[in-house]
Amino acid sequence: MAKVDFCFYGELNFFLPPKRKNISFTHIFEEHPSIKDMIESFGVPHPEVSFIFVNNNTVDFSYLVQDGDRISVYPISQAETIRQTHPQPLISVAPPPLPIPKFVIDIHLGKLATSLRMLGFDTLYRNDYGDEELAYISSTEERTLLTRNRGLLMRSIVTYGYYVRSTNPQQQILEVMKRFELFKTAKPFDRCIRCNGLLESVAKESILDQIPPQVQQIDKFHRCIECSQIYWKGSHVEKMQQVVESLLNSQP
Structure with missing residues (x-):
């Protein structure tokens, strides 16, 4: 058995049960699921996500979750704030905005x-x-x-x-x-x-x-x-x- 610490930000908390909203929580798991699958197992759809930080580094949806990871997940609405406050090169899981809605x-x-x-x-x-x-x-x-x-x-x-x-x-x-x-x-x-x-x-x-x-x-x-x-x-x-x-x- 392995465990990770998760924290979801902003409106992504809408999808979480009350006991997991706006807090860091521990999740226990087996094998090595992709981070996309793990995020969606909590009920959070991937198109709502902009950045995923694992141990302070950004990753894409293909990342395989490891025992002891500290994971932070941010919504589309906070993407620009993340870019401004994290000057290092970032990996975004959100697609570029559509030129015409x-x-x-x-x-x-x-x-x-x-x-x-x-x-x-x-x-x-x-x-x-x-x-x-x-x-x-x-x-x-x-x-x-x-x-x-x-x-x-x-x-x-x-x-x-x-x-x-x-x-x-x-x-x-x-x-x-x-x-x-x-x-x-x-x-x-x-x-x-x-x-x-x-x-x-x-x-x-x-x-x-x-x-x-x-x-x-x-x-x-x-x-x-x-x-x-x-x-x-x-x-x-x-x-x-x-x-x-x-x-x-x-x-x-």
Whole structure:
């Protein structure tokens, strides 16, 4: 039998049982597991981790844990702080940030998907996605996988991923916007909330047979380039604008 001392920092403590939160604790183990497997055995998904220190040196996920190791695990949110306070060359287990935020969302977060599309973010969502398909899309298209399924995030092919903490849809969108710093890059009403396609302006004369008579006095219309859904500024859009303004004004 061997033992190591572990300490998880920041929001990684969210995944730990109360008796292990925000403290250093001893873990007893057999054989020589990889540090990735050991971290995930505590319920912490690997895409949430940025740096792992073993005996004051950084290691990657392939490191084999040894008897007596002292291990510190840091979240993505503390990555920049770690770089500034540890001048020596560091090994990061986090991938480089995506140049353009793109998401794929599991079947339980439909309202979050709608909110992200409403704010103009490229967001794939279907209510029949399976876990294997979600992981594959995230990996091959370099999309951040948003989910409340820890096991899904622990799939080895998932590189970009985040476990949504809140169960409240209104809090979920704020949480994601803060985590990925989306406030300055939002482009409200740029995408179709039904299929995620981009919207384009369309002449009213070309769609008169597709819009109800009561809105034909409106001058500006947009159409989704993918599914041809037509949008116009009605009372529902005004309510959506209020929601968008409220979200953007919540910037920390």
